[in-house]
Amino acid sequence: MSDSAGGGPFRRATSLIAALACGAALLAGCGAPDAAARAIGDPERGAELVENHGCGSCHIVPGRASGIGLVGPPLAGMGARTIIAGKLANTPENMIRWLQDPQEVVPGNVMPDMGLSRADARDITAYLYTLR
Amino acid sequence: MELNKTGIKWSLFTLAGVAVAAGAAVAAVVAGAFDTAATAAWPQPVAWLIHRTMIDSVRARASSVVPPAGFTPEQVRAGFQVYDAHCAMCHGGPGVSRQPWVAGLEPTAPYLIDVRRLFSRPELYWVVRNGVKMTAMPAWRDRLSEGETWDVVAFLEALPGMTPAQYARLRAAAPPLAQASTKPAPVGEAPRAAEQER
Numbered sequence: 001m002s003d004s005a006g007g008g009p010f011r012r013a014t015s016l017i018a019a020l021a022c023g024a025a026l027l028a029g030c031g032a033p034d035a036a037a038r039a040i041g042d043p044e045r046g047a048e049l050v051e052n053h054g055c056g057s058c059h060i061v062p063g064r065a066s067g068i069g070l071v072g073p074p075l076a077g078m079g080a081r082t083i084i085a086g087k088l089a090n091t092p093e094n095m096i097r098w099l100q101d102p103q104e105v106v107p108g109n110v111m112p113d114m115g116l117s118r119a120d121a122r123d124i125t126a127y128l129y130t131l132r
Numbered sequence: 133m134e135l136n137k138t139g140i141k142w143s144l145f146t147l148a149g150v151a152v153a154a155g156a157a158v159a160a161v162v163a164g165a166f167d168t169a170a171t172a173a174w175p176q177p178v179a180w181l182i183h184r185t186m187i188d189s190v191r192a193r194a195s196s197v198v199p200p201a202g203f204t205p206e207q208v209r210a211g212f213q214v215y216d217a218h219c220a221m222c223h224g225g226p227g228v229s230r231q232p233w234v235a236g237l238e239p240t241a242p243y244l245i246d247v248r249r250l251f252s253r254p255e256l257y258w259v260v261r262n263g264v265k266m267t268a269m270p271a272w273r274d275r276l277s278e279g280e281t282w283d284v285v286a287f288l289e290a291l292p293g294m295t296p297a298q299y300a301r302l303r304a305a306a307p308p309l310a311q312a313s314t315k316p317a318p319v320g321e322a323p324r325a326a327e328q329e330r
Binding site for chain 1: 173176180183219224225226227228229230232234236238239240241242243244245246248250292295296328330
């Protein structure tokens with residue numbers, strides 16, 4: 001107790017600087033994935049498509065009242081996943097392919113082909129890549 | 133005396149407040165301030181409130197429904213036929229997409245693989261029978277008999293364990309029913325049938 005309280009002004013200044021540095025790194029870290037997502041497509045439109053296509057009936061969608069499904073995996077952290085669809089490396093191109101044609105990628109799984117255009121799949125991928 | 137005066141003063145203030153609020157509400161309606169377009173999604177807190185209201189409303193009303201103890205495989209098959217003819221277009225199925233235009237509904241129609249987790253047997257029956265106001269979910273009580281409605285519930289309860297291949301096999305085995313609109317309702321059967329003859 002007295003140890004931590006009696007750190008002295010120098011130590012307090014260093015922790016403050018460290019905290020600020022961490023904060024800045026976090027901000028940069030938050031900015032980077034969004035920039036990466038924007039390079040793929042329009043994440044705002046992607047979020048709307050996720051709502052419109054009823055994705056929330058099978059997936060938990062962060063921050064969406066309709067996103068309460070426990071059929072497929074939760075979408076939180078989707079952008080940071082290593083593998084998607086249980087078999088593909090999580091690259092934007094693979095995600096677009098999976099979203100456009102889930103029955104071809106994993107025949108017989110319950111996720112339906114939703115008739116997404118390539119632009120739709122790109123924007124949804126951009127949205128998913130903001131979820132890290 | 134003093135107290136009375138204050139009381140009257142506050143009553144008048146309240147009345148004036150109510151009048152102003154009512155006037156503002158009427159003005160907002162007449163000016164078309166509220167956007168009824170289905171392209172405008174509900175703000176998330178409103179979406180949550182609507183969904184919560186619906187769930188609790190269904191729970192309160194379905195409590196008087198007495199469910200059957202269990203369902204037979206025949207009921208599941210019969211329920212599939214009704215579901216595939218009348219429900220699948222908006223709610224999809226395992227590995228089966230909804231019709232593309234359903235994405236244009238706000239709120240949109242959910243896939244139902246998970247619905248058993250949200251609603252009990254009587255609640256599912258009640259929703260199919262009575263529909264959901266301010267959504268695209270119709271009340272089916274004048275289109276489906278009570279027995280057919282329970283068949284649909286039997287199918288919904290079997291849905292989580294059903295693979296796309298099994299769903300496709302059910303489709304292949306059973307020719308889809310005619311549309312509900314051509315199916316006479318229990319009341320007024322004769323005139324409807326006669327109308328369709330022409």
